Amino acid sequence: MTVWLFDLDNTLHHADAGIFNIINQAMTAYLAGRLNVAHAVASHVRQDYWHRYGATMAGLQIHHPEISIDEFLRECHPLDAVLPALVPVEGVAETLGRLNGRKAVLTNGPSFYAQALLEAMGLAEFFGHTVGTDDMGYRCKPDREAFVSACRMVGVARAQACILVDDSADNLHAVKKFGMKTVWFGQSAHDLPFVDFAARDMAALADWAEENGLAVPACG
Template sequence: MTTNYWLFDLDNTLHQADAGIFSIINQHMTAYLATNLHINSAAASQLRQQYWQDYGATLAGLRLHHPKINLHDFLLACHPLAQILPLLQPMPQLQYTLAHLPGHKIVFSNGPSHYVQALISAMQIQPHFHALLGTDNLELYHKPHPQAYHNLCRQLHIQPQQCIMVDDNLANLKTAHTLGMRTVWYGKHSHLTPEINATAPDMSSLLHIASDLL
């Protein structure tokens, strides 16, 4: 029997990043860009948002256009755990859903590994996961870049056809679909599209649709 792997996004999928954590990260990214690129805060904020819109991650824009920036230093500076962890809000029914969802579970995040590991540990859900992968575990590739998905599959010795990706970002799911993964669009904004196999407005609904995806 083929083993199924659930690939879970982290931010706004396993926890509510919009409840304050994204704001902290964005503030630190803007400050980092302003300091290291010698531009004012308004220009830094605009550049951060432009790179996110163009490439799916500010990190990707820095990698392409600012090769002198130390990307590992950028990731560490922009994810200050002392400020982030007090704002952490796990999704309702998270523990129960992960405990009862059949198959291996992976965290597949654009965040850095220290951030991924700290949040998963703080939510006390680490025992449910087979692996925790951040962008620095994937050669600094990120969703929706196909290489991030290929790197994940290579590291775990699995095929895309074994994977069910759960993410709140449609662009990330479109890449997954193109590679042959099954896709679940997570969140209250989700709806079916040609690239989406199922929708899940909340955690508990994942259990109801699981049998149709396995």
């Protein structure tokens, strides 16, 4: 059976519409207070860690092991501010309803954040598992061990059974090396050697899945 692994931010919802800005501001404020530095310095640290390690959290684990990662994730994903800014991707529920196989969310965000967004968008019913960075030993995509942990949690024995739908080409490149099918999602998506399909929107994803026997035909 096919197992669909969906990224969350900028795949199931438009994180760039405002949520990422909220999270970034919360991270900067947290770092300023926790490290006792000026706001400008904290902003530089946040961006530096993100560029060097792929996630601010990863940099904290290396340089500030005294900081609780659970506390960091909780403080930097304020749901009371995030949920009102939530903008689902157009046609996402319709496409998820057409896809054959099991589905799971795989995100570098914490699981409580992912679950809250799925419930707010009315999408939780489509997913058997929600896998956050806290479920992957605080590793992040595209770390191979993050994907190994996710597959174990979802109950996938063979990576070849999975299709990763993600807006990050780096993540897709990583999983292609061990046999997953890949769908690059978003307006910037285009053909690359490690991309099985470039889906600019949900309708294109559903049509591709149908053409490959992975979805039911659209009604009407």
